[in-house]
Amino acid sequence: MSGRPALPAAPATDDLRELLPAIEPDRQVTDWGRSERVEGLLDATVYEFLYHYWFRCEVEGIENVPATGGALLVSNHAGALPPDAPMIAKAIKEEHPRPRPVHLTVEHFFKGYPGLAMLVNKIGGVPAHPANVHRLLDDEQQLVLVFPEGRKGSEKLYKDRYRLRRFGRGGFVEAAMRARTPIVPIAVLGAEEAMPIFAHVGLLQRLTKLIYFPVTPLFPHFGLLGTAYLPAKFRIRFLEPIPTDQWGERPWDDNGLVQTVAEDVRARIQDELIDLVSHRRSVWLG
């Protein structure tokens, strides 16, 4: 037995990709915990209504979302309960010739909060761990949506609307570079007005252990009704993809390059937002 030839060293990434678990048709939950049933139900009711009738979403540049292979979608983020993520996912489902599921990266907070922990990964949320993003982009060739602003985007006050926050530390660029997948910037108009935040209540945040406790037009004084959105007009603009395989081998080692690309993506989205806002006649009618 000891005469058996030694096994080859670390196999190439392509081999590992083929070794991903096969899809079991009887299952309704993916390995990430995403549930077809829960997502389908929500999609057919709430998202359908919001997308078509409440926000009356208008989509531009859907062809910029690649039909195959992994891609990192990067968008601005706003609203106490941000409606931008489900609307982007719905836009791809409704408008794209080859609709694909969108995986949304969320803060680790959600995995630890009872109730939300059950719900968030059922509807496509994936904890924002670099290893998770890499597996989705590179191994599974999926679409991943990130909000580099994170909670800094969703918790910002109404007076700061459409002013992009800092884009993290460029982790999303590094993730796309490592997976050699394009970055598709997205500018979303309307989410800022759908559930604007006027103030934060620090004490209640500590009591509920939520990431923030906002005061919005309907919350907290109307209780559960506070989860309702105002009917702002939505415009979602998908921008031209930025390929990340143009900088040679291991571009992620170059911190300066990573920061430059992150800043470039941010600037593109900011420019589009200014353009969208300046062409908008009414917040509610577009």
Next chain:
Amino acid sequence: MRVLVTGLSSFWGGRLAQALERDRSVETIIGVSPEDPTCELERTEFVRVGLQHALLRRIVQAAEIDTVVDARLVVDSLQASPRVAHEANVIGTMNILAACGGPDSPVRKVVFKSSAHYYGCEQDDPAFFTETMRRPHPPRTRLESDIVEAEKAVDGFAERNPAVTVTVLRFCNALGPDLRTSHTELFALPVVPCMLGFDPRYQFIHEEDLVGVLRFAVEHELPGVYNAAGDGVLALSEVASLLGKPPAPILPPWGSSLAAAGLRPLGIRVPDEVRHQLRYGRGLDNRKLKAAGYSYAFTSRETVLKHAEGLRARSLRRGEAEPYRYEREVEDFLRWSPSVRRKGTV
């Protein structure tokens, strides 16, 4: 090949020895354990010995053992009290490695059965642990820190003995009709216990694959660490529906350790490591072992389905067959008496 299996009395040790007995290329199988074997063995020689390295070393040297399978690690709080587990996992591992090492040692391969508890369960875990990942936080339970420490000892051994192939296998939760773990006990309840507001991700390996992976590691050269887990990661709610039982949130999200203590008098044991799993769950990337050539017989889902079949048949099987009992005289007679006609030799 001349194999020494530690923890012969454990489910894994016994089953592995049975599997190796069928392999003609394995000349000698010696099993050591402080307790009697729990399953019927044909040609495996059993030596009742504790974890003293001097004694183990003499056995290894005398029998010219070239492959040591350490299947003795306590990976479930149900198996032993914390103190016994610590003794077995940390001190025991040290002793066994001491018995295998040294310049004049005949040992060429060490297979170490570890557990995915090495990674722990935390809020900011990756969804799929690969072998190179470190756990993000220091261990929170005694069992986990023992396993981490045991692996550290194995790692050190591998460094000091570059001529020895050291394989570390990190197994996820195992299920099967003959296994008894914290999870099999919980899944045998009329409801599937869970924590209110959480639906953790779970991965399982079937007991047959468990033995299969150990055997695969014995027969192949697999230096390094390998995750061993069935394909597919299930949500606990999915597990409950596969078992055909309703999920029951018996643990509250806050104060769960108190609740777990309160459940103990009722006969429901939820050890700390299981409590963390019921909250955060865990997934492993099993592709390294697959790339090395092993193919799993069961996916996680099939494992749970098989387990459910076993559970339904359990009450019928109870009392059917007499459980195996080890009798030294009988075993010695069967092995060494000239009157016994051996299969295949006469």
